[in-house]
Amino acid sequence: MQAQLQSRQTARAGAFRSGARPVARRTAVKVDATLKVMIAGAPAAGKGTQCAKIVDKYKLVHISVGDILRDEVKNGTPAGKKAKDFMDRGVLVPDEVVVEMVKLRLAEDDVKQRGWLLDGYPRSASQAEAIEKEGIRPDVFLLINVPDELLVERVVGRRLDPQTGAIYHLKYSPPPADIVSRLIQRSDDTEDKCRVRVATHNANVDAVVGYYKDVKVDIDGTQSMQDVFEAICTALDETVAKSDPLEQYCKDEPAADECRVYND
Numbered sequence: 001m002q003a004q005l006q007s008r009q010t011a012r013a014g015a016f017r018s019g020a021r022p023v024a025r026r027t028a029v030k031v032d033a034t035l036k037v038m039i040a041g042a043p044a045a046g047k048g049t050q051c052a053k054i055v056d057k058y059k060l061v062h063i064s065v066g067d068i069l070r071d072e073v074k075n076g077t078p079a080g081k082k083a084k085d086f087m088d089r090g091v092l093v094p095d096e097v098v099v100e101m102v103k104l105r106l107a108e109d110d111v112k113q114r115g116w117l118l119d120g121y122p123r124s125a126s127q128a129e130a131i132e133k134e135g136i137r138p139d140v141f142l143l144i145n146v147p148d149e150l151l152v153e154r155v156v157g158r159r160l161d162p163q164t165g166a167i168y169h170l171k172y173s174p175p176p177a178d179i180v181s182r183l184i185q186r187s188d189d190t191e192d193k194c195r196v197r198v199a200t201h202n203a204n205v206d207a208v209v210g211y212y213k214d215v216k217v218d219i220d221g222t223q224s225m226q227d228v229f230e231a232i233c234t235a236l237d238e239t240v241a242k243s244d245p246l247e248q249y250c251k252d253e254p255a256a257d258e259c260r261v262y263n264d
Contacts, residue, residue, distance in 0.1 A: 060116055118138070143219065
C-alpha cells in the first residue's frame with residue numbers, strides 16, 4: 001500500500017511540474033498510510049486461509065492473540081508472567097492483560113511501518129470495549145459468514161495425516177486412497193465440540209460487531225477460497241483508496257478545477 005501511495009505522489013508531483021495550475025494552499029489533513037484490519041468468523045469459516053493470503057498480498061503484520069500469549073510467556077515479559085499465572089491455574093487470562101499485550105505489539109516498528117491484521121480478536125463485547133478505550137480501532141472489520149451446518153460439515157470431515165501433518169477433507173479435498181487408513185480425526189473436530197465452539201461465536205459476534213458497524217464488511221464464506229479472497233481484496237482496496245493522503249488533502253475543495261491535478 002505504501003508503494004501505491006508513493007507512486008500516486010510521484011505521478012501527481014509530475015503534473016505540477018508539467019504546468020498544471022497548482023491547488024490553492026490549504027492545511028492538509030494527516031491520514032495514516034498503514035492499513036489496520038480485523039478479521040472475524042466462526043471456526044472453519046476460513047480465516048486462517050484468508051489471513052495467509054491477505055498477508056502475502058498486502059504485507060500486513062499478522063497478529064494472533066494466541067501467538068502473542070505464547071511468545072510473551074516464553075520470553076518471560078512482565079505481561080507474560082501475569083498471563084502465565086492465570087494459565088497455570090486453568091483460568092482465562094483477564095482482558096486487561098491481553099489488551100496490554102496487544103497494545104505493546106501494535107506499537108512495534110514492523111507494525112507501524114506495514115500495518116496490521118488482527119485475527120479473531122476481540123471475541124467479546126468486553127474485549128472490544130477494552131481495546132476501544134486504548135484507541136485500537138480498525139480501518140475495516142471483515143466478517144466471514146458461513147451457515148452453521150456448513151461449518152459443522154467442514155469440521156467433521158477433516159482428517160489429519162499423523163505422518164506428514166497434512167490436513168485433508170473427506171469431501172472437499174479427499175486424501176489419496178492409499179493413505180486413508182492411517183488418517184485420524186483430531187479430538188477438537190467432533191460434531192459436539194464444533195457445535196459448542198460455533199454457538200460460543202454466535203453468542204458473542206453481534207455484540208462485537210456493534211463496535212465496528214461503520215467499518216464492517218460482510219464476506220460470503222460459502223464461496224470458493226479464491227472468490228472469498230477477491231471479495232476481501234475489493235474491501236481492502238476501497239479502504240486503501242479512501243486513505244490516499246493526497247486525495248484527502250483536496251477532499252473538501254469547493255472548486256472542481258482546483259482538484260483536477262489530483263484526479264488525472
